[in-house]
Amino acid sequence: MSSSQHYDVAIIGAGPAGLAAAATAAERGARVVCIDANDQPGGQFWRHRPEDTHPEDDGSLHHDWKTYLRLRAGFDAAAAVGSLCFYPGRQVWMAQREDNGFTLRTTASAQAGRAAPGPQTVRATQLVVCAGGYDRQLPVPGWDLPGVMAAGGIQAFIKANGMLPGKRFVVAGTGPFLLPVAANIAEAGGAVAAVCESADLTGWFPHLATAARVPAKALEGTEYAKSFLKHRIPYRTRTVVTEVLGSDRVQAVRTAKVDSHGRTVQGSERLIEDVDAVGFGWGFTAQMELPVALGAETRVDDDGSLVGVVDSQQHSSVPGLYLAGEVSGVGGAALAVVEGVIAGRAAAASTAAQSSAAESSAADVRLARKAGTYRAFARAMHLAHPVPAGWQDWLRPETTVCRCEEVTAGDIAAAKEHLCATDARTMKSMTRTGMGWCQGKVCGFAVSCLAGTEGASAESLRSVAKRPVSVPVTLSELLTLEDEQVLETTTDH
Amino acid sequence: MNPASDVLVVGAGVVGSAIAYFATLEGLSVTVLERGLPASGTSSACEGNILVSDKEPGPELELTKYSLGVWKQDLAEHADLWEFEGKGGIIVASRESSLASLNRLTAAQRSYGVDARELSTHQLRDLEPNISPGALGAAYYPEDSQVQPMLAAAQLLRMARANGARFFPNTKVAGFLNDGGKVTGVRTSAGNFAAGAVANATGTWAADLAALAGANVPVKPRRGFVMVTEPLPPMIHHKVYAAEYVDNVGSSDAGLQSSPVVEGTPAGSILIGSSRERVGFDGTVSVPALRAMAENATELFPFLNKVKILRHYHGFRPYCPDHLPVIGHDERAPGLWHASGHEGAGIGLSVGTGKLMAQALAGKEPDLSLAPFAPHRFGGFQSGSTTIQEACA
Ligand SMILES: Cc1cc2nc3c(=O)[nH]c(=O)nc-3n(C[C@H](O)[C@H](O)[C@H](O)COP(=O)(O)OP(=O)(O)OC[C@H]3O[C@@H](n4cnc5c(N)ncnc54)[C@H](O)[C@@H]3O)c2cc1C
Ligand SMILES: Cc1cc2nc3c(=O)[nH]c(=O)nc-3n(C[C@H](O)[C@H](O)[C@H](O)COP(=O)(O)OP(=O)(O)OC[C@H]3O[C@@H](n4cnc5c(N)ncnc54)[C@H](O)[C@@H]3O)c2cc1C
Numbered sequence: 017m018s019s020s021q022h023y024d025v026a027i028i029g030a031g032p033a034g035l036a037a038a039a040t041a042a043e044r045g046a047r048v049v050c051i052d053a054n055d056q057p058g059g060q061f062w063r064h065r066p067e068d069t070h071p072e073d074d075g076s077l078h079h080d081w082k083t084y085l086r087l088r089a090g091f092d093a094a095a096a097v098g099s100l101c102f103y104p105g106r107q108v109w110m111a112q113r114e115d116n117g118f119t120l121r122t123t124a125s126a127q128a129g130r131a132a133p134g135p136q137t138v139r140a141t142q143l144v145v146c147a148g149g150y151d152r153q154l155p156v157p158g159w160d161l162p163g164v165m166a167a168g169g170i171q172a173f174i175k176a177n178g179m180l181p182g183k184r185f186v187v188a189g190t191g192p193f194l195l196p197v198a199a200n201i202a203e204a205g206g207a208v209a210a211v212c213e214s215a216d217l218t219g220w221f222p223h224l225a226t227a228a229r230v231p232a233k234a235l236e237g238t239e240y241a242k243s244f245l246k247h248r249i250p251y252r253t254r255t256v257v258t259e260v261l262g263s264d265r266v267q268a269v270r271t272a273k274v275d276s277h278g279r280t281v282q283g284s285e286r287l288i289e290d291v292d293a294v295g296f297g298w299g300f301t302a303q304m305e306l307p308v309a310l311g312a313e314t315r316v317d318d319d320g321s322l323v324g325v326v327d328s329q330q331h332s333s334v335p336g337l338y339l340a341g342e343v344s345g346v347g348g349a350a351l352a353v354v355e356g357v358i359a360g361r362a363a364a365a366s367t368a369a370q371s372s373a374a375e376s377s378a379a380d381v382r383l384a385r386k387a388g389t390y391r392a393f394a395r396a397m398h399l400a401h402p403v404p405a406g407w408q409d410w411l412r413p414e415t416t417v418c419r420c421e422e423v424t425a426g427d428i429a430a431a432k433e434h435l436c437a438t439d440a441r442t443m444k445s446m447t448r449t450g451m452g453w454c455q456g457k458v459c460g461f462a463v464s465c466l467a468g469t470e471g472a473s474a475e476s477l478r479s480v481a482k483r484p485v486s487v488p489v490t491l492s493e494l495l496t497l498e499d500e501q502v503l504e505t506t507t508d509h
Numbered sequence: 510m511n512p513a514s515d516v517l518v519v520g521a522g523v524v525g526s527a528i529a530y531f532a533t534l535e536g537l538s539v540t541v542l543e544r545g546l547p548a549s550g551t552s553s554a555c556e557g558n559i560l561v562s563d564k565e566p567g568p569e570l571e572l573t574k575y576s577l578g579v580w581k582q583d584l585a586e587h588a589d590l591w592e593f594e595g596k597g598g599i600i601v602a603s604r605e606s607s608l609a610s611l612n613r614l615t616a617a618q619r620s621y622g623v624d625a626r627e628l629s630t631h632q633l634r635d636l637e638p639n640i641s642p643g644a645l646g647a648a649y650y651p652e653d654s655q656v657q658p659m660l661a662a663a664q665l666l667r668m669a670r671a672n673g674a675r676f677f678p679n680t681k682v683a684g685f686l687n688d689g690g691k692v693t694g695v696r697t698s699a700g701n702f703a704a705g706a707v708a709n710a711t712g713t714w715a716a717d718l719a720a721l722a723g724a725n726v727p728v729k730p731r732r733g734f735v736m737v738t739e740p741l742p743p744m745i746h747h748k749v750y751a752a753e754y755v756d757n758v759g760s761s762d763a764g765l766q767s768s769p770v771v772e773g774t775p776a777g778s779i780l781i782g783s784s785r786e787r788v789g790f791d792g793t794v795s796v797p798a799l800r801a802m803a804e805n806a807t808e809l810f811p812f813l814n815k816v817k818i819l820r821h822y823h824g825f826r827p828y829c830p831d832h833l834p835v836i837g838h839d840e841r842a843p844g845l846w847h848a849s850g851h852e853g854a855g856i857g858l859s860v861g862t863g864k865l866m867a868q869a870l871a872g873k874e875p876d877l878s879l880a881p882f883a884p885h886r887f888g889g890f891q892s893g894s895t896t897i898q899e900a901c902a
Contacts, residue, residue, distance in 0.1 A: 491816055
């Protein structure tokens, strides 16, 4: 009944991790399929303008474009000889593990520019999930005004369209990823009124030794510093945006200083006026629905994100399932590439007839050391850029927390107090948080914190990441679902 | 030892919460123990229909009518807390054979006092303009209603607490205390609790709890999937389902059964239920179940073809082999009471069950006889009080 294709290795995502995994596995003899929701490879980090209309993209908006070109060359070469099949513009909406591997159900991607053809069902013996992540958001009064975006959303907009979603920006939140966003805005001709970083960067000092072992990162840092100087971008540390103001769209933001405990300092408020766009980024949330649906063991990382547990080969707790990039721990593009290579090698090796263990061990050691260095850097970054403890103080009872279902901070507090809704799952049942279009991707972290008594519990984060349908799919697509079992219904009673 | 109470309710699903509330109204002191949070079991993995339409004449229909009265009268002033809506149900027949069974069912129900009205295809289209042109006939049940089940459970519990009930979340019952063959309390992760009576309201897990007291209560899981669509403007105005559904509800077949049950919700999304299959507590996604539900729902409402589902979920109905709930005192284990096994109707039946249990616990004659639901109908007297696990001293 089924006519789906079977591969040795399937890779979900063609960002830094997925590109590396796909090219590596194909190079090592596996029959590989790679699926990505975007129209072209690159993921979040190397998102670029449509290749058919803008073939000239020179990577000027990108960092480490050389690595991209190298990975892309390997990826394209494998595709040319038929050892790699790439389906862009398609999303995996469901993944299941069966006796002889994995079954992936795909649908044309909602975000892709054109309806992409491709198989509805893909089967593979090994699966590497490189689904990346997205900016973590925290609610703040006024964040539902038009003009407020995720920091990564601004960057994606610029990279994909070559133009700006506003004129004068404030970029706020925490972490080094705010820097490239501000730099991209300035380089594209926009004004950056301020970058508000909640952390006190002295937090970096204890970890500088580890950070210094990542030369590329340091280099990147100085590049941004140059860009900031050139464009006169004010960079304010220990500063948070406590309110976005405007009648029908963003007009201004109110900022405040935070103390060393992450609480706002009385009397430190300032108004930044004439702002028409605000980008927030509070670190990242890994895109965990597929690993969670497949039953992979998870943990809460140093940055408070739910990520998959993996061994030194990026292998998860589920046989045959590998996780690489943000889904195994948020750590930036360079780490994602190394993890992709490790996962690609391991997945290919476990499908190969004979293993080439001796030949690869030296390379394995090198890769492991590199991954270790990057991970130490990522850990230093997580510890230096915590979500400020006092963020809940910015909320007012009428502040919207779940934008899809219009649930306010007051609704949440009431359900917690009167209905014992002290985890995210129960909060969802009682208030509808996370039941709308985004299925809790935006508010999940905040709701987990607000419902819990000591921050977001692992249990809450897991329930928020549980999305058995990872992207919306039409009923007509369900009608054509293939499977190998004999179906019995009572429709003909 | 924690403070003693007249009644100890185990399980804070909709049934346990209802018992707790009505027991406080009877003047009893009540403690509720729940291993998770309120409504963390099947009461948050279901739909909230209160249906008279899918019941054949018999004790379950009696209990449904009684419970509907409790929702509508006793609890009238609280209706908004759980989004009570008397929206009415429609059963649609798309085959000659099912139309004939439907007509037989409505006639029998009418003689039992149910308001069941035959609809011509014309009248059907007036009530549900988007229904399939293939519909041959239908029946309309103005009494069918719905609630938001999680809110019903949590609010009933809140009301019980407001009346003095104590609630211990994250407290799992691991065994019973007994004295001379009588159940006198429970052992939990948070210490021992003594009580005059222990009410087992653990839903699909009732067999496990009963076994700790040596009593056989053969409640088993019957899995059901529900799909949730994107929010839409109102397209479906009643609770609409296919005549075939009524057969499935009463079926004891373990295999997958699916027939469309489609309804709009106040939030705009449409709920598409639901499959029924007995596969234990297996939570893996079933492709055949999803496809069959999609097939049946689009047959009933062709426009659904282009509608997207945002998610699906599944729950495990507390199923008894004779399709009747288990309600009342367990003579095999004196001091232990049961209120479980309501299968796919536990939301609708909860408040009636709760009120009747409270009356019986208070030593009164319940408004409706509980005899058809007696726990000892499953036999097993010999394994009663003598095997009750000894309490840890
Ligand atoms: C604003 C911002 C600035 C950043 N700046 C830096 C920086 O300066 N330096 C740095 O090192 N890192 C930076 N990063 C982080 C960097 O983007 C990530 O570390 C990197 O992209 C992770 O790679 P990945 O392969 O894991 O995921 P991604 O690049 O996110 O790729 C995941 C891919 O998977 C696809 N996908 C996901 N789910 C599905 C599905 N179900 N079906 C099909 N396809 C799917 C997505 O379409 C995407 O293309 C930044 C990120 C952001 C948001
Ligand atoms: C898909 C689906 C659709 C449905 N649709 C409807 C419908 O439309 N209308 C309707 O009326 N019914 C419907 N039902 C049925 C309904 O959901 C159940 O009958 C009802 O929820 C049962 O409630 P309960 O309180 O008995 O059980 P639960 O809600 O499961 O509560 C039992 C509680 O006991 C707790 N517990 C278990 N063991 C222990 C222990 N040892 N110690 C402490 N606590 C314990 C559990 O954590 C749980 O919270 C549906 C069910 C499903 C699966």
